[in-house]
Amino acid sequence: MGLMDFIKKQFIDILQWTEDGDGTLAWRFPMADMEIQYGASLTVRESQLAVFVNEGKVADVFGPGTHTLNTQTLPVLTYLKNWDKLFESPFKSDVYFFSTRQQVDQRWGTQQPVTIRDKDFGAVRLRAFGNFVYRVADAKLFHTEISGTRERYTVQDLDGQLRGLMLQHISDAVAQSGIPFLDLAANQIEFARQLQAATAPEFEKIGLKLEGVTLQNVSLPEELQKILDQKIGMGMIGQNMGQFMQYQTAQAIPKLAEGVGQGGGGGVAGDAMGLGAGLAMGQVLAQQLQGGLAAAAAPVVAAAAPAVQTADDIVLLLEKLGDLKTKGILTDEEFAAKKADLLKKLS
Numbered sequence: 001m002g003l004m005d006f007i008k009k010q011f012i013d014i015l016q017w018t019e020d021g022d023g024t025l026a027w028r029f030p031m032a033d034m035e036i037q038y039g040a041s042l043t044v045r046e047s048q049l050a051v052f053v054n055e056g057k058v059a060d061v062f063g064p065g066t067h068t069l070n071t072q073t074l075p076v077l078t079y080l081k082n083w084d085k086l087f088e089s090p091f092k093s094d095v096y097f098f099s100t101r102q103q104v105d106q107r108w109g110t111q112q113p114v115t116i117r118d119k120d121f122g123a124v125r126l127r128a129f130g131n132f133v134y135r136v137a138d139a140k141l142f143h144t145e146i147s148g149t150r151e152r153y154t155v156q157d158l159d160g161q162l163r164g165l166m167l168q169h170i171s172d173a174v175a176q177s178g179i180p181f182l183d184l185a186a187n188q189i190e191f192a193r194q195l196q197a198a199t200a201p202e203f204e205k206i207g208l209k210l211e212g213v214t215l216q217n218v219s220l221p222e223e224l225q226k227i228l229d230q231k232i233g234m235g236m237i238g239q240n241m242g243q244f245m246q247y248q249t250a251q252a253i254p255k256l257a258e259g260v261g262q263g264g265g266g267g268v269a270g271d272a273m274g275l276g277a278g279l280a281m282g283q284v285l286a287q288q289l290q291g292g293l294a295a296a297a298a299p300v301v302a303a304a305a306p307a308v309q310t311a312d313d314i315v316l317l318l319e320k321l322g323d324l325k326t327k328g329i330l331t332d333e334e335f336a337a338k339k340a341d342l343l344k345k346l347s
Contacts, residue, residue, distance in 0.1 A: 013040035015069075017048065017097035023155040025103075025136055026147040029095045042067040047101045049139040053094045061140050096147070098139040102211055103155050106132050108166040113220075116174045118181045126181065130192065130215040132166060134208050142207030162203075166213075169198040181220075188215040314342045 015029050043066050044050045050062040052069070109129030118124040136142050147153035173195035179187045196213040203210040318339060325335040 013037040014043065015040055015050075015095050016043035016045075018045075019099060023103075024152060025099055025155060025158065026143065026150070026153040027097045028149070028151045029097065030151075031094070038069075040069045042069055042095065044097070047099060049098045049100055049136070051096045051098065051139050051143050053096065053143075055093075058140050058143065094149070096139075096143060098136045098142065098147075100136050100139075102133050102135050104131075104133050106134065106155070106159070106162065108132055108163050110167060110170070114167065114170050116171050116181075118174075120180050120182060124181050124220070126218055126220055128170060128215060128218040130213065130217075132162075132196075132213045133211040134162070134203060135211060136207060137204075137209035138207035140207070145206045162208075165199055165202045166195070169195060169202075172198040181218075184218045188218075191215050191218075314345055318342055 013031075015031075017027055017029065042050060042052075042062060044062050044064050046064050048064065050067075052059045052062065107129070108131070110127045113125035113127055115123055115125050146158065173191060174184075176198065177187070177191050177194040179191060184191055192213045192215040195215070196210055199213070200210040321330065321335055321338055324330040325332065330338075
């Protein structure tokens with residue numbers, strides 16, 4: 001290296017970083033021979049931080065602005081102090097730039113159901129997914145703990161680690177929020193706030209700041225959702241077990257009829273079995289409904305004169321029985337027998 005080459009390098013070094021796209025968290029400035037020249041100008045833009053590393057140790061962190069690297073700003077030796085080594089400095093120095101912009105639309109979600117404790121259902125396995133936003137807050141800590149000496153460190157490199165931090169605190173967030181599972185959908189903002197509060201300290205340990213968390217959806221696995229749907233259906237018709245059995249039987253009849261119509265069960269034998277099962281369920285449903293009607297009519301009969309019904313009462317009951325026959329719940333024979341009994345009371 002000639003003297004003029006040395007002097008030229010001494011005064012023209014400008015260190016800066018203009019981001020050419022999204023997704024880069026840390027970037028190492030590519031210096032000749034991995035050395036910084038005396039008097040170099042370090043330009044740090046808004047939404048950036050720069051870390052000066054000398055002899056493998058972090059010397060200083062620079063915020064936005066223009067900084068001149070010399071003996072007044074950094075305790076480093078330069079070429080001019082190493083004449084005996086023919087201008088070859090033994091000190092290796094690097095500058096790392098860090099983007100402090102918000103890294104938006106980062107996704108988190110449960111690949112497998114997560115088990116939580118719920119007030120209403122006990123242990124519940126749920127799925128959830130949403131977004132989160134973070135930024136680099138402590139460049140020195142992030143450099144020493146995560147990015148290190150790599151030439152470039154990206155959002156994608158860190159994605160799996162941050163997703164894991166989010167997921168491992170879902171149970172904590174549900175417990176701290178005190179929101180039952182059935183109310184989570186109506187309290188997504190509160191759940192997201194609790195998830196952020198539970199996860200933020202883990203982000204801080206590696207020099208990041210968790211700026212926000214959103215919850216887009218929370219649901220149960222398919223098999224548990226079916227059980228929940230049954231519970232909701234039972235709640236809608238009341239807690240009477242007879243009514244619930246009627247509800248279950250009515251739900252099963254269309255599926256059974258569809259299977260029989262498609263030849264399910266293997267030919268004539270299968271059709272006969274399906275038809276027999278359908279008739280059996282129909283009888284159970286009719287008995288349940290008749291029992292319900294009898295139970296409902298008992299207080300009315302007790303309040304009226306013994307064994308006496310008005311013509312209007314009998315006509316109303318005939319209309320109800322006619323509706324049951326129309327819906328296929330009562331057979332023609334059952335309806336005719338009950339109708340004959342009632343008409344006798346009118347004579």
